[in-house]
Amino acid sequence: MKKMFSGRRLFALHIVSPIVFFFVLAGCSSNVQEDGQDKSLKGVPVKEITANINISDTYQTIDNFAASDAWACQFVGNWPDVKRNAIADLLFSTDTSTSGQPKGIALSLWRFNIGAGSTQQAEQSGIKDEWRRAESFLNDDGSYNWQRQAGQVWFLKAAQERGVENFLAFPNSPPVNLTTNGKAFASDGKPNLAPDKYDAFADYLTEVVQGVERVHGVQFRYISPVNEPQWDWSDGGQEGTPFMNENVAGIVRALNTSLERKKINTTIDIAEAGKIDYLYTVDDKPNRGNQVDAFFTSSSPHYIGSLSHVGKVISGHSYFTTSPFDQAVDKRRQLAEKVASVPNLKFWQSEYCILGDNAGEIEGNKRDLGIDPAIYMARVIHNDLTVANATAWQWWLAVSPYNYKDGLVYIDHNKTDGNYYESKMLWALGNYSRFVRPGATRVHTELTGGKTEDNALLASSYVDAANKQLITVVVNAGINAAKMKLNVKGGNIGKVRPYVTTATENLMPGSILKNNSEITLAPRSVTTLVAVLK
Template sequence: MTRISTIKFALLMVTCLALGRPVAHGQASEVTIDLDVAKTYQTISNFAASDAWAGQFVGNWPDAKREKIADLLFSLDNNADGSPKGIGLSLWRFNIGGGSTQQGAASGIRDEWRRAESFLNNDGGYNWQNQAGQIWFLKAAKKRGVNQFLGFTNTPPVQFTSNGKAYANGGKVNIAPDKYDAFAGYLVNTIKGIEKTSNVKFNYISPINEPQWDWSDGGQEGCPYTNSEVAGLVRSISSKFNEKKIGSRILVAEAGSINYLFTKGDKAGKGNQVSDFFKAGSPNYIGNLPNVSHTIAAHSYFTTSPLASSVKARKALADTIAQVKGLNFWQSEYCILGDNGGEINGNKRDLGINAALYLASVIHTDLAVANASAWQWWTALSAYDYKDGLIYVDKNKTDGNFYSSKMLWALGNYSRFVRPGAVRVAANVSSGSINHLLVSAFKKGKALTLVIVNPSADAVTIKLNVGAAKVQFASSYLTSQNAELQAGKISGSSSVIPARSVVTITGSIKKSI
């Protein structure tokens, strides 16, 4: 979809996409989608989610339940009717804990489910039996074909923090520079220990999470950093990785909002991270360090509503990143937070299609406007009454029930079919009355995939125009209130996109332009 078409959609949807307020009947019942498979954009790296926080417990649940949950998240197999068994995540994020679990109530983190174990003992030794539930999910992901793994830390281990806690005091960094090397050494040992324990290698290490926030309320593990502190820590980690021949790439800096990548923001010394970290000549330049991924990562929180503003911010982000040759953007964490300008509220679970449609619109905008090459959800498993889970679980440490959401399957419309190495190609809704479809398209070799989001109350007939190319469309996969990647067939160049649905169409390019 072109940016102009996306903006039209945004203006329409500001008042229409809120929960219970679908786009009015009678609008655009038939449209043409123009595809240009020769016009390419970013290459997709992965779609992902994380094991925080419930993975530490659910990974120890009875086999039948945890295996089913792993199938939902990672499987690339199909059911008998051709519908996918799971959403085929292509990267799994592992929370390398700071040790608040071992501290118990003395940690100051009130909710046991938001504490995290560490492998490091107080005597300097390591216990590789810790984080066993999370290790189980690592193995389950690899068994089902996941081959990208990322280890992230929300805080340095409590043995290295300034206050001995896994959260900070007064919004100040919680690790002194003379402990940077110790933290780096811990990461080296953890990478090696996990590989030995699980046979999983971390492709990426993300040592910093949302450095703009204070992390001083004891709600979870966390540590703030200024840009100069980020750069100092990354230099130590890069040096240690280089010395110890660690192949994991360092991902920075998981900004709490995309605006901190290209604006000064409201936190002194914590904004303009693209230029600060990746433009030569900056005092905080780390883009040329060994092991540092040529990728800038941020979270889409607080910038998704209204959609017109969302589009504007993502266009500015894409323009800023384009100024640094070869730099990629990863949207590395998102769930539905806050009230989003009245469009949708993060409170209360929503297992149905309303939250899924909102999520799909965020994914689309991050991919088609911000040119994100990776899109990563926050908590794969949630025990809370909040829109933060793909799969919801009972808050029970040893057993319980689980409940899949339509958000899981809407993400699957992308993750299951847009595989690593796919390249986004031009897709534009070109004709019809005021249209409200969100369309993105991707090719990998001869395979072609379209993802179409229809948030309106009416079905839409689409005609696919591939110009001089020759494309054979074959299958469709529907997520709606009553379907979860339900498989269907498509012949010719026309198809019906049901009301309030996300549809993936797959095919093959027989002849390029």
């Protein structure tokens, strides 16, 4: 399969075929009245559907929604206070305006990229794009400089100040002090860390965890020691290295020992597969695929599932598997079945942005702040949550300077200052991250009535027992409006408030509705319905 770089990742130039464009259901706008009617949509034919929700029929419990600080935060974290704080508010804030509109999407986990030191190497790093290099805390003499990665550390603290409690640290490459070729990317598709360096790499990671907490006051609850080990990472497009399953297991064993020795409670996350297929099948990567069995089946030579610091989670990325719709669903069903074969194992979708041409549905190239990529993204989230049973969903670049569909907030390509731009992808993710909080449990939801077999309308619901709420996010792949009622079993709900993302609105709160109201949902939009649980 031909691969190329863009935004961050290696990606397939062509995936599959037909076209089911990803749309998200939709939005009671500010025109919605107490009876649920939107006056601006009078005379427009609509589908009439019912969302049948059974609170007693439960699925997975949500852990988090997240994004990564790579790579722009190293610069944006040093921008003028007003601008960097405004960007942090968009990503992390749980506050609302006087109108009740959220000021931010309230991410519940923040991913911190531990740099390998290519920034210190400058042009000699072999990574041409300065924005894809990263600093390292580690000095050549083995000492540490905790004032490095200052921009990223600023965002760590900004997230913490705004209520984020969960942080994950991940390297794309071991530090250049330890790699085989002295670079932050591999040579000839070979692992860039020798087995006799596993212990040193593990001690380095634990030192980073301890140092960031000691000096900056932020604790990493999770650490993910390898990233997309299936790719070769040999072209110098960014920091990265391939690993075989045996390498991953060796690194994790060494890291587990180091964490135990230093009495650190951080949980190890594995294995950030480059696409979800590698979790349940060998696919095209012998010795780098079938990772659920490799790491969590006790008879496997690479079994690490019983180690004290290894989380009962397998993580993978949704790249190259999101189109067309029927194949996306089928892959996620296979993944869910494989994960379910290991008692208590969970799946995290730990990285995604829009890559490739996605069977002609949408291209990754070219920045688009509008609703189309937001709709596509929201459908991906829906399938990952409802078919793959993901307990976490994590986006790639929180902040992007690129002409690509890889960011939530976009910025000018300027290291010291510039403008920032909100994307609809930011607010589409916010329909989930803002309202579906850690600890919420997904419950059975089925749409009936109208024409739903074309997958135009999608919905998922979550019970937030702590806040006594039923959260429903609905998806509309059509160009016409729809009318919907909630039919709740296993519990009672009170009033319902919609929050709407459309081409012109960002989580706009609608009027409070009665629990039996017929809600008019605008075309090509995302709506979250927040109902009080009695």
